[in-house]
Amino acid sequence: MSSCLIIQECDDVFIGSDTAVSITYKDVIYRLNTNGKKLYVVEDMVIFCSGNLNLSYSLMDNFIKGKDHSVEKLRDMNKEYCLKFDSKEIDILICSMLNNKTIVYQISPYEDFKIIIKRAEVGNISTWVGGVKSQECSDSACESLENQMKVEEVYQKAFDDISYEGVGGRAIVYRINKNGIKLYYTNDIKEKNIRFINEILSNQHLIVADTLIGHLVATNKLVVSDEAGTVTIDGEGININASRTDGKVAIKVNTTDVLKISNLIKDIFSIDATGNVVANDGTYNNIKANNVTAINGTYTNINTINMIATLMRTSNSSNYMIFHDQYIEFYHLGSLRMRVGFNSANNMPSILLYGEDGNEEVGSITAGSSAASLSGNWTVESGSEFDIYGNTNLATKAYVDQQISSHQYIPPSA
Incomplete structure (x- = not known):
């Protein structure tokens, strides 16, 4: 006043x-x-x-x-x-x-x-x-x-x-x-019959302390205050409202907000009555947690057990991988170039290769019931003068040698 x-x-x-x-x-x-x-x-x-x-x-x-x-x-x-x-x-x-x-x-x-x-x-x-x-x-x-x-x-x-x-x-x-x-x-100033708070509270055997930095008044409620904030303790618990001297950080602790730290723009850390924690920008060491949801962050040297992620990207650069439930996508310069995992069309494991535009499938290897199938245009090795085009079955060298041996032409004896 x-x-x-x-x-x-x-x-x-x-x-x-x-x-x-x-x-x-x-x-x-x-x-x-x-x-x-x-x-x-x-x-x-x-x-x-x-x-x-x-x-x-x-x-x-x-x-x-x-x-x-x-x-x-x-x-x-x-x-x-x-x-x-x-x-x-x-x-x-x-x-x-x-x-x-x-x-x-x-x-x-x-x-x-x-x-x-x-x-x-x-x-x-x-x-x-x-x-x-x-x-x-x-x-x-x-x-x-x-x-x-x-x-x-x-x-x-x-x-x-x-x-x-x-x-x-x-x-x-x-x-x-x-x-x-x-x-x-x-x-x-001339004053008459002024009621001082210490005169009222002294009859209740309570404490009143006036210092250079704040005031403490206690009844069935304990109040400690100065220019930076107020701490109240009563039958409902403890209530803290405090701010830094520059006003840029404020703290609330009470039975409604539980714990809330804010700056001039937003709440930067809070814990509500159900135990939910909301934090922005920080370093978190040796954390054990269940049901964690993380949005936008950098996480280094993380060891997890039974982590469930519906979608995970390895980096924010133009070269990265995206992990899905059943397959992994490889991106180069922002374009999809390879997909490894289960092919949704036939539910078989496969490797799909894409062209430079990231849209057209140019080749694939798909597992069959007993052998893998190869599709697309393939070059086996530069300089080998051996190219494969269209749908082609591949075989191992041992298999080819065995087939040649068993089908080798033997001219009749004279």
């Missing part, structure tokens, strides 16, 4: 916010601490970014670390975060100077992430409010300005008027004009 008040003139603009950090427990808002950061100075801009602080901190950290500090880049990142984490809890207001005149940008998921530009005419004073209790804050500021109160008094009264568990701590105000960006005002 946060509030942001902007007072804009043509050549001068002020932007201020509070530092309260709140938490919702059993649908009631409590104050967690007053160390929240809502305003960021980036080059010639002061940026208000708040809502879900886990997302806001991560978003601004990655934006500041990046090289592109344009308003358009921040808009794209805001949209990316909100869509990725299914959230509309990031509000952004930006104050800067353009051509020696003030300019205010608004980026909100409720406006479809459009960049809304606000300018002030000479002699006019405009107020813009973002965050919670916006109407009350605007009414207080406008009344103070009509009463010609000083800028610091306007901010102090506005934040004092709307302070509650979600708004408070300190008021921090920056001023932007042709002379640059300066911290203009900071002071404690």
Whole structure:
């Protein structure tokens, strides 16, 4: 929860916010601490970014670390975060100077992430409010300005008027004009009867720890959170939602998704409640698995027992083999040149040879019931001057010698 008040003139603009950090427990808002950061100075801009602080901190950290500090880049990142984490809890207001005149940008998921530009005419004073209790804050500021109160008094009264568990701590105000960006005002916000989460939980003998890197709140539910994510442990089990500091990798562990790791584009690894594993791009060593389906990959030194493959290709080059259930096809330069296995026509083992086009069968050897048959045009050996054409029966040399011997002509004796 946060509030942001902007007072804009043509050549001068002020932007201020509070530092309260709140938490919702059993649908009631409590104050967690007053160390929240809502305003960021980036080059010639002061940026208000708040809502879900886990997302806001991560978003601004990655934006500041990046090289592109344009308003358009921040808009794209805001949209990316909100869509990725299914959230509309990031509000952004930006104050800067353009051509020696003030300019205010608004980026909100409720406006479809459009960049809304606000300018002030000479002699006019405009107020813009973002965050919670916006109407009350605007009414207080406008009344103070009509009463010609000083800028610091306007901010102090506005934040004092709307302070509650979600708004408070300190008021921090920056001023932007042709002379640059300066911290203009900071002071404690006057608060009354603020409900702190540790006061509620202490009666239940529970632990509250506030550190520089996160917050831990435990009741019948244990919550550990920082800007990178949240871990929740309750009666349903453990729930983890975490992202890398650059926002490019996110992890979910819960009783619904079980385990899911994703990048900005897609889920890259997941295990569902039935034990199904989905993984993209990786090295897998010493895996024992049943009923494996693999799509598009390179597999090296694989030892398998009783592997069943309906169709397997040996490489993605133009020279490869394809293994079918009953035969193997050999491809050269992308064309089918030979098929070895069972001939579907007569259910006999055969070797089929194809021409350069890969379509026309130019020769074959097919097993018969007692001898192999040869078809097609065959050249026995280059230079042998012995060619075979058409359907021909072949015989071994021993068989031919025996036939010649048994049919040898013996002239009658004199």
